[in-house]
Amino acid sequence: MPSPLNPHPNAHPDAGVYSNAAQIAAAFERRAALTLPMAVSAVRHYTMLLETRVKAHASGRPGPNAPTGDYRRSWTHTVLVAGSTVIGTTGTNKPQARRLEYGFVGEDSLGRRYNQRPYPHVGPAIEEVRPLFLAAMDDIAASGGDA
Numbered sequence: 001m002p003s004p005l006n007p008h009p010n011a012h013p014d015a016g017v018y019s020n021a022a023q024i025a026a027a028f029e030r031r032a033a034l035t036l037p038m039a040v041s042a043v044r045h046y047t048m049l050l051e052t053r054v055k056a057h058a059s060g061r062p063g064p065n066a067p068t069g070d071y072r073r074s075w076t077h078t079v080l081v082a083g084s085t086v087i088g089t090t091g092t093n094k095p096q097a098r099r100l101e102y103g104f105v106g107e108d109s110l111g112r113r114y115n116q117r118p119y120p121h122v123g124p125a126i127e128e129v130r131p132l133f134l135a136a137m138d139d140i141a142a143s144g145g146d147a
Contacts, residue, residue, distance in 0.1 A: 032084070038140045040086050044079045046133040047088030051077040053128050054090060057121035064100040064119040071096065097122075 055072045057063040066072045074092040081087075103118030 035140060036084060036086075038143075039137070040079070040081055042133070042136045042140060043086045043088040046129055046136065047077040047079055047090055049132070050088075050090045050125055050129045051075050053125035054122055057125050058100075062119065063121035063124075070094075071100075 054075050058072045058075070059066050064071065071092070071094050074094045075090065076092070077088065077090040079086065079088045099116060100119050101122050104114050104116045107113050
């Protein structure tokens with residue numbers, strides 16, 4: 001008959017509470033040690049893929065024209081790993097990026113009037129890469145680092 005403190009069917013009625021918390025914690029630590037490198041690799045891969053897709057979309061219509069390639073070359077990516085946090089960023093330092101992506105209607109700081117239509121290239125690239133990245137993260141989470 002199981003103990004009220006220990007529901008195992010073979011537990012002695014006088015048995016206390018049993019906990020395998022130490023084994024569970026050790027298993028989580030092993031899993032985390034395997035999962036983090038896989039996550040870093042996936043973030044690195046998909047951040048680079050996003051940069052490549054943005055550059056492809058910035059190579060002519062429907063995205064912006066790239067007569068010199070200077071704007072396209074300005075896109076870069078970085079991956080930062082801090083403890084168990086992994087952050088991938090893709091971006092550019094070119095000031096025209098926001099106007100090219102979203103367009104611009106109005107007067108600029110020099111008083112010139114614009115009615116510039118948008119040439120989306122970042123948004124479409126994100127929409128292409130997002131499902132691939134999420135699927136990769138799901139696979140890593142499901143495998144628990146066992147892949």
